[in-house]
Amino acid sequence: MAESPILYEAREGVAVITLNRPEVLNAFTPEMLGELAAALRRATDGSERSILLTGAGRGFSAGQDLASIQHLYENGGSPDFVSLLNDNFYPVVRELTAKALPVVAAVNGVAAGAGMSLALACDLRIAADNARFVTAFTNIGLVPDCGMAYTLPRLVGEGRALELMLLSEPLGAEAALAMGLVNRVVPAAELMEAAFTIAKKLAAGPTLAYRKTKDLVEAAQTSDFAALLAVEAEAQAEAGATEDHKGAVDAFLKKQSPTFSGR
Ligand code: LHQ
Numbered sequence: 001m002a003e004s005p006i007l008y009e010a011r012e013g014v015a016v017i018t019l020n021r022p023e024v025l026n027a028f029t030p031e032m033l034g035e036l037a038a039a040l041r042r043a044t045d046g047s048e049r050s051i052l053l054t055g056a057g058r059g060f061s062a063g064q065d066l067a068s069i070q071h072l073y074e075n076g077g078s079p080d081f082v083s084l085l086n087d088n089f090y091p092v093v094r095e096l097t098a099k100a101l102p103v104v105a106a107v108n109g110v111a112a113g114a115g116m117s118l119a120l121a122c123d124l125r126i127a128a129d130n131a132r133f134v135t136a137f138t139n140i141g142l143v144p145d146c147g148m149a150y151t152l153p154r155l156v157g158e159g160r161a162l163e164l165m166l167l168s169e170p171l172g173a174e175a176a177l178a179m180g181l182v183n184r185v186v187p188a189a190e191l192m193e194a195a196f197t198i199a200k201k202l203a204a205g206p207t208l209a210y211r212k213t214k215d216l217v218e219a220a221q222t223s224d225f226a227a228l229l230a231v232e233a234e235a236q237a238e239a240g241a242t243e244d245h246k247g248a249v250d251a252f253l254k255k256q257s258p259t260f261s262g263r
Contacts, residue, residue: 013203022057063113
């Protein structure tokens with residue numbers, strides 16, 4: 001039996017999800033995207049409290065599987081782009097950005113096209129020093145999808161984002177770090193341990209406060225300062241009502257380390 005294109009492992013509160021078609025740099029098929037969305041839902045619905053997304057082999061993901069599209073063209077057909085995005089890619093993007101759990105991408109190699117978009121949709125990106133990013137879309141006459149035109153300018157600024165999207169030149173890990181596209185770069189051999197340590201820290205943290213923090217950052221992009229303060233006060237009231245908050249204050253005053261349950 002063929003190995004599953006998505007591997008799922010729950011470890012120490014972290015759902016480790018691995019893209020697993022290494023022979024084609026984890027290029028996406030509809031089946032694989034369906035399994036990925038299901039794995040992300042499983043993590044959110046279960047007892048895990050953070051998600052770590054990575055790729056098997058030497059790539060993170062090369063985006064859409066182009067061989068299957070070429071197969072359609074050779075047979076006189078063409079993909080239904082809108083359905084492919086709505087039914088296959090966007091459920092994954094929505095799960096990644098749903099905010100229920102923090103999501104860390106361990107970018108183990110090349111991330112191209114929608115593979116790069118999915119890495120950008122994660123909350124944090126830890127890259128191996130040999131990782132690289134290629135927007136790739138215009139290389140094949142397409143436009144950036146899976147939210148890249150939203151996420152990339154917010155991370156690196158419009159000027160750099162346009163350069164990356166128009167020229168599609170490979171961007172190495174250190175250059176990606178310098179422009180804020182990734183959060184950290186580590187030696188390739190240490191990537192999974194480093195990324196897992198961060199995911200584990202998030203899994204042991206105040207889940208609601210994390211979720212609300214992400215809500216606030218997003219709300220701030222479309223609100224003025226006064227409006228944000230109002231939203232912030234409401235969010236603080238919700239965070240302040242958690243056991244995590246009260247327990248952490250108590251622990252602080254007793255000079256102990258806090259334990260967060262996510263409640
Ligand atoms: C691949 C792929 C691939 C199949 C490498 N497919 N086999 C959404 C909606 C609708 C339609 C279209 O798309 C989308 C979203 C998108 O993602 S569009 C963008 C699609 N992706 C690309 O255009 C990237 C294509 N790949 C590349 O540019 C390069 O392979 C990169 C830069 C990712 C890596 O380059 P290298 O490290 O030099 O590796 P390679 O090119 O030698 O690839 C290794 C193998 O993987 C190779 O197969 P082979 O049998 O020769 O070993 C490639 O054919 C295969 N592969 N990407 N997307």
